[in-house]
Amino acid sequence: MTRCRACGHPITEFFSLGAMPPVNAFLKKKDIPNERSFDLSVGFCQKCYLVQLLKIVDPKDLFRHYLYFSSTTQSIIEYSKTTAYYLIQRLKLGRGSLVVEIGSNDGVHLRWYQKAGIKVLGIDPARNVAAEAIKKGIPTKTAFFGHEVAKELARSNIHADLLYGANVLAHIPDILGCVRGVSTVLKKTGTAVFESPYIGGLFENKFDTIYHEHVFYYSLLALQNLFARANLCIYDCEFVHMQGGSLRIFVCHEGMYSASEQVRELVDQEHQHGFHRLSSYLKIRTNVEKLRTQLTGLLKKLKKDGKRVAAYGAPAKGMVLLNYFRLGKFLDFIADKSEAKQGLYTPGTHFLIYPPSKVVDDRPDYVLILPWNISDEVMGFLTEYQKKGGKFIIPVPDVIIV
Template sequence: MTTPAFECRSCGHREARTILDLGFLPLPNRLVSEREANHPDPRYPLELVYCPHCSLVQIRETVDPELLFTEYLYFSSFSETMLDHARRLCRLCIGRLSLSPESRVVEVASNDGYLLQYFLREGIPVLGIEPARNIARVAVERGIPTRAVFFGSATARELAAEGEAADLILGLNVLAHVPDLHGFIDGIRCLLKPGGAAVFEFPYVRSMIEGNEFDTIYHEHLCYFSLSVVAGLFRRHGLAVFDAEKIPIHGGSLRIFVCHAGTRPEEESVRRIEDEERQDGLLSYEYYQKFAVSVEGLRQEMRRRISGMKKCNERIVAYGAAAKGSILLNYFDIGPDDIPYIADINPHKQGKFLPGNHIPVVSPEKIRETRPEYVLIIPWNLKNEIMEQLSFISEWNGKFMLAIPRIEVIASGS
């Protein structure tokens, strides 16, 4: 089920301008079973648009969150890159905010506890909020207090009434997923202690556009923020962005620090990034107009490359059954005849099929067994970690391939 008509998730404006229309695609994180693979998957519209009233970039339709998040197959702990990022963020927050065992940390969309575990090891009380019931169960089994609920104003008020108000609220890669932005941000305001701070990380719209990262556009990623737009959202709820920085995670993200308005001085970084955005046109529609042309060029080039491999009897397989892969391969119209399987280290995904094109998901050992000439790395944001994991393809002179930000072949061992 999707929303019947467009209404900007920030300002309520009812008109939008198209940036990129990906057509009707299956929900990318809903891998299908062997039985389900005998039938076509439901498809939903996926169109990236620009609001001319407030400059928020977002997708036009909203799919029912119950379809997207109640059962989820993305476990952050399977990535060493994400674990290292979590360790460093924990140290940063403890030092900067002077957190102690008397403090309380709440994470929204806490996944399997991959971040909260590091605060817990320092003796700091934590609480995770994770709507995916299967992932919340895993977190609880690992000793991370977790509630399997969606976060919003009502949930925040209940938690505050129970004494769960937080000195630090964390939200990594969640703000883009929220259909009710105002309810979510009001919830942050309700749950955050008067002297507390919230830290959010989210993919930066500038990085997406300039890096051709169209495969990060999917049904659960509703909004694509600039700092100027997101700071305005928080201001409307009595909150202020007091610091901001660009970070490399997920192909280019923003990390922002938020507090109750007037409780902390604004760092120079906020004004500097906002000035850059205005000067470079991020708040105007013109900035986004060439994106669709770039994406279509990638699609045509990838089709040409795969056709050439077939003519030379060269085989290509893929690694990483991430949502990125579903979007990229389905939009490029690549199926099992082109890429016979996609390997993934996550055992919860093995034995299933990518939605839409029904490419089977297998163990990475399959790569060693079949010795393909090329391995297409789907999670390009984790390419260094994956190339190290699959360094054994150098035994037969196998090569790695990337599709984002451009088609690139990398010799193994380089």
């Protein structure tokens, strides 16, 4: 029996993707025979409503060869800038303020605060990306954020006016230690802002966000229960388009600010959708199987008609899609813009990753877009291919041919 990582209540499994290789572990040819797979199953806590993985792979194994540099994705650069200026204005940050970011990557977000004369501190567990940030002049601590690190910061008198984390609450196995850490580092009047892929996505076929690094999948109901454990309160929330639909929450010390209308509305909506009931989660598998039938049906037909299909992009979520739906046999090759990934092999399916020029030179009949959340950016990038008659397949949340 697995117990909830937030409240200790037993959790119930509702969807299993079986054995899956770590989807961010791109391989050298010599490492392919030694590739390992780990169970990937998701469960629901009926007491605090937190959705979580049943088995957790040691993050140190998953992060060792982390290849995701935020600054290689144009949409992330622009998003970081917009978010930073929005938060500076909204929270009235100025020269005396301090912004601390958990999971600061190569400093892509913090540099905008720094440009505005605001003090910053990044915290990131990946040594190579933290080193990149320091090279760019952004103070960064290499660590997994938790209660211990937070106490260390507090002892050095570091208290954040804004504590920011995009896509981090899903990743930290010791989630209680994390929220206690937030409480420790957050200034009395400060605001912590977190963005996490929204659980609603799982009900809309966006199941490929399920992978080993993502230990938790959040509803607002679950987030409220979680933060309450560290005497923190969610006073506002809004949806943002990142990662195929994320929920952004504004957190304060209990009693500091009162909850907005948006919070009350979303809580009502989640009750209506049954995000607090196991029976709702049990429907996810059926929907995903429908999507599988649709997508493999299309690819099978294209193959039979002698069409050539390549995949563009090798994001983690795409690796989940290829492995769980067993799509490898339908594809001719895979290309990705990231130079760090080119020349390596994809986890599980073992395709050599080519640069994007291969799509233009080779001209497959169809390109399957694996980072479906940024399909517009991908299609914009491959206009030359499209002008010459190439077509795109967007696989999630619905199968669409463009």
